[in-house]
Each structure stands twice: as C-alpha cells, then as structure tokens.
Amino acid sequence: MSVSKAATHIRQIGTVAIPVADQERALAFYVGGLGFEKRRDVPFGDGGRWIEVAPRGGEATIALPPQGEVPVGVDTGIRLTTADTEADHQALTDAGAEVGEILRYPGVPPMFSFRDPDGNTLYVVEG
Numbered sequence: 837m838s839v840s841k842a843a844t845h846i847r848q849i850g851t852v853a854i855p856v857a858d859q860e861r862a863l864a865f866y867v868g869g870l871g872f873e874k875r876r877d878v879p880f881g882d883g884g885r886w887i888e889v890a891p892r893g894g895e896a897t898i899a900l901p902p903q904g905e906v907p908v909g910v911d912t913g914i915r916l917t918t919a920d921t922e923a924d925h926q927a928l929t930d931a932g933a934e935v936g937e938i939l940r941y942p943g944v945p946p947m948f949s950f951r952d953p954d955g956n957t958l959y960v961v962e963g
Contacts (some may be wrong), residue, residue, distance in 0.1 A: 840912060852914060854908040856954050859887055862900045869931050872898075879905040891916070903906050909955035921946040921962040928960075 856862035866872045872889040875897050880886035884902035898914070918924045921938055928935045928950050936949040947961040 849896045851897045851899050852912070853901050854912055854914070854952070854956050854958075855903055855908045856900045856902075856952075856956075857903050858906050859900055859902065861953050863887055863889070865933075866898065866900065869928070869933065875936065884885070902916055911957045915947075915959045916959050917963045918960050919962070921948065921960060924960050 854862075863874065863877075866889045867874055871892070873892050875888065875890050876886060876888040880885050881902060887900040888897040889900065890897040925935060925938055925948050934951040938946050938948045940946050946960040947959055949957050949959050951957055
C-alpha cells in the first residue's frame with residue numbers, strides 16, 4: 837500500500853489495552869501504585885467490566901479489560917513519560933514492583949522497565 841497523502845482522519849492514540857487476569861488487582865496497581873486515575877469502569881460483555889486508567893492530565897488511556905482468551909505477561913511496548921526517572925524508579929522499587937535497572941545510552945533519555953502484577957512489561961522514559 838502506498839500512501840502519498842493522509843489516508844485517514846486519525847488524530848491521536850486513544851486507548852491501548854493490557855491483558856489482566858484480575859481486574860481488581862490491576863486497578864489497585866495502576867491507581868494505587870502508579871498514581872493513575874480511573875477514567876472509566878462500566879459493564880462489559882457477560883458480567884465483565886471495561887476499565888480505563890490514565891496518568892493525571894494524560895489524554896491516552898490504558899484499558900484493563902477482562903482477560904478472555906488473551907494471555908497475560910506480555911511486553912506491551914508502552915512507554916510512559918516521566919520528568920524524573922530516578923524518583924519513579926525508586927518509588928516503584930519501594931512499592932515492591934519488579935523493576936529493571938535504569939538504562940543510559942548516549943543520545944537516548946534514561947529509561948527502565950517494570951512489570952505489573954500480571955507480568956506485563958511497561959517502560960518509563962524521561963522526557
């Protein structure tokens with residue numbers, strides 16, 4: 837497919853979903869551990885819930901949908917932006933999260949990975 841001009845009217849990323857086995861545990865981690873706010877919590881499917889969380893003031897949300905057939909423990913590829921990598925690394929470590937070392941490469945902002953309670957990997961990048 838060749839694209840010579842804008843083919844769609846897409847203007848931003850709205851929501852990305854992370855598979856979770858236990859929505860309550862995930863909600864506690866993302867809201868209580870990361871300090872995100874709950875933006876949506878509504879019935880979904882057969883007795884499930886559609887939950888969305890986001891950093892305060894952020895536009896894009898992370899959905900924590902019922903697991904269904906999707907496996908947990910994935911590398912989400914999601915990069916979260918921070919103003920202070922060191923402080924967030926320490927805060928997540930103190931909270932008991934599985935946190936990787938801070939990576940520092942020439943010309944690249946400091947970053948580290950961490951895992952949520954389901955083993956899903958996310959990244960924090962200073963920027």
